[in-house]
Amino acid sequence: xxxxxxxxxxxxxxxxxxxSLNCTYSNSAFQYFMWYRQYSRKGPELLMYTYSSGxxxxxxFTAQVDKSSKYISLxxxxxxxxxxxxxxxxxxxxxxxxMLTFGGGTRLMVKP
Amino acid sequence: GAGVSQSPSNKVTEKGKxxxxxxxxxxxxxxxxxxxxxLGQGLEFLIYFQGNSAPDKSGLPSDRFSAERTGGSxxxxxxxxxxxxxxxxxxxxxxxxxxxxxxxxxxxxxLLVL
Numbered sequence: 001x002x003x004x005x006x007x008x009x010x011x012x013x014x015x016x017x018x019x020s021l022n023c024t025y026s027n028s029a030f031q032y033f034m035w036y037r038q039y040s041r042k043g044p045e046l047l048m049y050t051y052s053s054g055x056x057x058x059x060x061f062t063a064q065v066d067k068s069s070k071y072i073s074l075x076x077x078x079x080x081x082x083x084x085x086x087x088x089x090x091x092x093x094x095x096x097x098x099m100l101t102f103g104g105g106t107r108l109m110v111k112p
Numbered sequence: 113g114a115g116v117s118q119s120p121s122n123k124v125t126e127k128g129k130x131x132x133x134x135x136x137x138x139x140x141x142x143x144x145x146x147x148x149x150x151l152g153q154g155l156e157f158l159i160y161f162q163g164n165s166a167p168d169k170s171g172l173p174s175d176r177f178s179a180e181r182t183g184g185s186x187x188x189x190x191x192x193x194x195x196x197x198x199x200x201x202x203x204x205x206x207x208x209x210x211x212x213x214x215x216x217x218x219x220x221x222x223l224l225v226l
Binding site for chain 2: 042044
């Protein structure tokens with residue numbers, strides 16, 4: 001079993017829809033949680049970062065962390081065709097090591 | 113300013129050959145990371161460097177993989193005696209300091225071993 005599980009999709013939604021992307025993880029020691037967006041043939045870019053449990057909102061994006069359930073989510077409101085990409089969740093421990101553990105990514109397609 | 117750059121963009125090699133992949137981090141970033149992304153897989157951590165400290169090599173899959181970082185800047189990932197299972201996208205990232213959560217990624221090198 002992988003440390004971080006993420007449905008690979010693809011997830012296809014119409015423009016304007018609310019998108020929900022999720023990851024589950026097994027290591028309760030993870031403290032920092034991130035969402036990256038990766039366009040085809042590009043490197044991942046950081047979208048959202050959250051420490052411990054709670055919600056964080058940035059424009060159309062909301063990240064949620066539920067440590068008790070070992071479950072994190074990314075919501076995208078009013079989805080746009082330009083949101084079509086692969087979304088990767090990532091997390092790391094609260095120590096000096098900074099390597100990230102990634103989910104496999106969910107491919108999202110927003111159709112006009 | 114310039115982001116993380118990697119070269120070559122694509123590399124095709126024959127099984128058994130050695131390859132070198134290069135990463136130029138963002139100027140001033142002291143931490144540098146290498147990850148591997150295989151088809152349908154998430155990013156797999158390989159190695160990271162922080163300043164002049166000894167690198168954390170815990171993610172390297174075999175002794176055929178090695179990396180160095182010269183002068184605290186440019187890094188080279190070397191794969192010796194390449195195998196077909198080494199085919200993947202190799203991504204480099206850098207951050208301002210080790211504890212900084214924002215890792216900035218380069219575009220990656222796509223390696224195909226025939």
